[in-house]
Amino acid sequence: MIETLKQSQEAIKEIKELTGWTNSRLATKIGVFRGSLNKIESGATSNTPQDSTMAKLDAELERVKRVHG
Numbered sequence: 001m002i003e004t005l006k007q008s009q010e011a012i013k014e015i016k017e018l019t020g021w022t023n024s025r026l027a028t029k030i031g032v033f034r035g036s037l038n039k040i041e042s043g044a045t046s047n048t049p050q051d052s053t054m055a056k057l058d059a060e061l062e063r064v065k066r067v068h069g
Helices: 005-019 023-030 034-042 051-068
Strands: none
Touching: 005 023, 005 034, 005 051, 023 034, 023 051
């Protein structure tokens, strides 16, 4: 389970590496704002992402690993 900003950043990176998706595509896929995803990825926020965002990233990472892993 993703629980930290660092884990969220790593999940975004891994999903994008496995799929070739942009932040825009990933944000649309998991249902969050692209700006939020950009802030998480770049570390422009020191706040831990919302639990719902981390859960969405976690679920998408697991799905992508099954399909592309």
